[in-house]
Amino acid sequence: MTQNKLTPEDWIAAGFRALAQGGRAAIRVEAIARELKTTKGSFYWHFKNLKTFETAMVELWSTRATDDIIETLASYKKGTDRLKALASIASSPPPEFGGNAVEPAIRDWGRSNEFVATTLEDVDARRIRFLEEQFEAMGLSNKQYAKLFYAAHLGLEQLGLTTEKTDETDLQLLLKLLTKS
DSSP: OOOSOOOHHHHHHHHHHHHHHHOGGGOOHHHHHHHHTSOHHHHHHHOSSHHHHHHHHHHHHHIIIIIHHHHHHTTSOTTHHHHHHHHHHHTSOOGGGTGGGHHHHHHHHHTTOHHHHHHHHHHHHHHHHHHHHHHHHTTOOOTHHHHHHHHHHHHHHHHHHHSSOOOHHHHHHHHHHHHTO
């Protein structure tokens, strides 16, 4: 077993990798400890139980995959520039946190877990609101543009799990079609 000090984030990252590979059923303390080459005691040093761990995972995902990205995009000009940057960021999530398979796995998990489902509803609402603001800054006030762009992103993520890998050029093309530029 390793003597390295693991942080809660190390455990959460491993939890996301497990989720991405095997769904919610793969989030098991013993299996994650084995992957991290440590003991279950290390897990319980950071988390009271599996439920607090799962809550920490979902809360970190919500922050990193929504709030932090929106904050990063604030440095870009509102509208097209932010949406182009978003397409790039959203198309390449960090592999150490499960990569492109994490969000579809979280959405699947949300079908059987009320906390995850509620968090997803909140995340979706914040993301769509952000997209609406960007399209509105471009003079496109029809809120359907934001929903179409978001739905395309989610669908491309799902499609990328079973067919060829998708990338930001797919969302860039949709952005061109929606903005006719």
